[in-house]
Amino acid sequence: MNIAMKIISGCHTGRYEFPSVFKKTEEFFRENPDCEKLIVFLGLQKDRDSYASFSDHFFCHLFPELKKDCHIYYKGRGPKLKDILSEGCITKCDEIMLATLRVLKKAMDESI
Numbered sequence: 001m002n003i004a005m006k007i008i009s010g011c012h013t014g015r016y017e018f019p020s021v022f023k024k025t026e027e028f029f030r031e032n033p034d035c036e037k038l039i040v041f042l043g044l045q046k047d048r049d050s051y052a053s054f055s056d057h058f059f060c061h062l063f064p065e066l067k068k069d070c071h072i073y074y075k076g077r078g079p080k081l082k083d084i085l086s087e088g089c090i091t092k093c094d095e096i097m098l099a100t101l102r103v104l105k106k107a108m109d110e111s112i
Contacts, residue, residue, distance in 0.1 A: 020055035021082045022094040041108040
């Protein structure tokens with residue numbers, strides 16, 4: 001991560017510390033302090049250090065065709081997702097992620 005990304009960091013739980021373009025999904029995690037349990041429940045803890053936010057992490061698992069673009073940006077060699085995807089596409093992805101997370105959280109809560 002370059003210094004500019006560190007300067008604009010947001011506040012998140014756990015190891016994730018950078019803001020994401022997926023605002024509704026980010027809000028879900030701020031409102032659900034047990035997101036660490038959800039990360040483990042989903043089996044995503046093994047590669048989470050590769051992502052700046054859980055929203056980006058989850059996005060790349062749901063939409064793997066854009067994972068490479070995400071990591072190229074993290075390395076400072078490419079554009080942000082908001083510069084690759086239309087605003088409508090970002091909104092739709094955010095809604096899909098949020099709906100999926102709600103279902104997964106409910107499944108996790110019922111299994112515990």
